[in-house]
Amino acid sequence: MVQKIRAAAEARADPDFVIKSRTDVLATHGLAEAIRRLNLYAEAGADLLFADAAMSADDIGTIAKNVVKPLSVNMGFGIRQRSTTPLLSAKQLQDLGVAVVIYPRLLTACALQGMKNGLQLLKQSLASGKVVDRPGALVSFEELHDIMGMHEIEEMEQRHLTSVQLEAKYGRGRKASMIMQGAKATRPAKPGAKSKQTA
Numbered sequence: 001m002v003q004k005i006r007a008a009a010e011a012r013a014d015p016d017f018v019i020k021s022r023t024d025v026l027a028t029h030g031l032a033e034a035i036r037r038l039n040l041y042a043e044a045g046a047d048l049l050f051a052d053a054a055m056s057a058d059d060i061g062t063i064a065k066n067v068v069k070p071l072s073v074n075m076g077f078g079i080r081q082r083s084t085t086p087l088l089s090a091k092q093l094q095d096l097g098v099a100v101v102i103y104p105r106l107l108t109a110c111a112l113q114g115m116k117n118g119l120q121l122l123k124q125s126l127a128s129g130k131v132v133d134r135p136g137a138l139v140s141f142e143e144l145h146d147i148m149g150m151h152e153i154e155e156m157e158q159r160h161l162t163s164v165q166l167e168a169k170y171g172r173g174r175k176a177s178m179i180m181q182g183a184k185a186t187r188p189a190k191p192g193a194k195s196k197q198t199a
Helices: 002-011 031-044 057-066 090-096 106-128 141-147 150-160 163-170
Strands: 020-023 048-051 071-074 100-102
Touching: 002 031, 020 031, 031 048, 031 057, 057 071, 057 090, 141 150, 150 163
Parallel strands: 020 048, 048 071, 071 100
Antiparallel strands: none
């Protein structure tokens, strides 16, 4: 692993490219060995160090105090306890000396739970034959439109598509915002931005 990190560091062309090294030996070889390996990785050129599955806040603090490069910690779901690393706030981790915290399962798990909730509401409607109106269970069309960046896409189309292409896509005299159901047709112009009507 040390040689792989050294090779990656030597091949690095962009000085801002961060090399993160990971060890999984905490469970099998203990804290001291994890610290030893992380420091070897740091000497080989790693910028960020990560010992997976630290079992306590004390372990995290001990690692942070004994490695020579910034420490990264995985908080998994971020808002739910797991069987490995204890759930700690970003402030608690910072106080322990942690430089970076990641939440790799948070958004995926939240999205899946939201999908399950939505399907359950639809199932209730199908079973009862009645409308289930729960606007709080999902984002509005306007917010979805904004998250997808549709306004920016429309502005790019106005700048770069010909009038023939725009007409073929949206019809004569129509813009994307006019056919996106519920979308805001207008938005305050950005300083220096050209009007769509003059584009």
